[in-house]
């Protein structure tokens with residue numbers, strides 16, 4: 561353990577969108593960060609007191625919630641699923657835009673009304689969000705947890721419905737599925753550990769402000 565400030569970044573698709581903001585906030589990782597062959601997970605930066613770690617997007621929230629990292633970037637899909645009270649999300653970064661939706665086979669959607677369901681079986685990477693969403697309207701959602709390729713579940717008889725992220729809709733279309741309901745709009749957020757915000761307020765608010773300025777500059781240039 562040391563007193564370095566640790567920033568957790570997701571290694572998946574939003575990293576490409578996040579890095580221009582990280583750099584505009586004044587943080588430049590060591591050269592190895594951009595080496596596709598590197599096995600390193602933790603990287604130094606141009607700031608001797610700041611390191612970057614690169615983890616799966618769901619794990620960004622967990623590292624920051626437990627205080628192993630102090631700041632991070634994660635989609636609100638991930639934040640909703642964990643609902644960690646230790647996390648504070650002060651800034652919408654305006655990247656990673658998509659939506660979390662319910663989908664089912666096109667043929668089924670023709671004569672189906674989700675508002676009439678009383679019980680439903682759903683394949684998803686988001687069982688908590690899904691259960692909460694349906695419970696609010698008195699529907700019992702039985703969730704089968706998958707970590708990807710949810711779109712295969714209906715055609716193979718695992719579950720007729722899925723809850724997954726949708727952006728262009730081309731993944732649903734390619735798998736014969738139709739979006740029937742939107743649960744939430746999704747963008748990526750800057751997240752911070754609440755305890756770190758209390759114990760290192762100057763440093764933490766300084767970086768939140770730097771990310772806010774980076775977002776404003778990016779939006780102004782767009």
Ligand SMILES: Nc1ncnc2c1ncn2[C@@H]1O[C@H](COP(=O)(O)OP(=O)(O)OP(=O)(O)O)[C@@H](O)[C@H]1O
Nearest residue numbers: 572573574616617618635637638656657658725727
């Ligand atoms: N199609 C999409 N369009 C825009 N943003 C997306 C899309 N899919 C996912 N995202 C956003 O990017 C985040 C990471 O998604 P990604 O697909 O890279 O994760 P993953 O493949 O599930 O990653 P992992 O390998 O970490 O499990 C999501 O939590 C969401 O906020």
Ligand SMILES: O=P(O)(O)OC[C@H]1O[C@H](OP(=O)(O)OP(=O)(O)O)[C@H](O)[C@@H]1O
Nearest residue numbers: 708709724725726727728729730731732
């Ligand atoms: O509406 P679209 O533009 O087709 O995007 C939706 C797809 O994007 C995400 O998957 P991703 O490509 O990240 O792959 P994954 O299955 O590894 O999560 C999501 O899980 C959908 O499958």
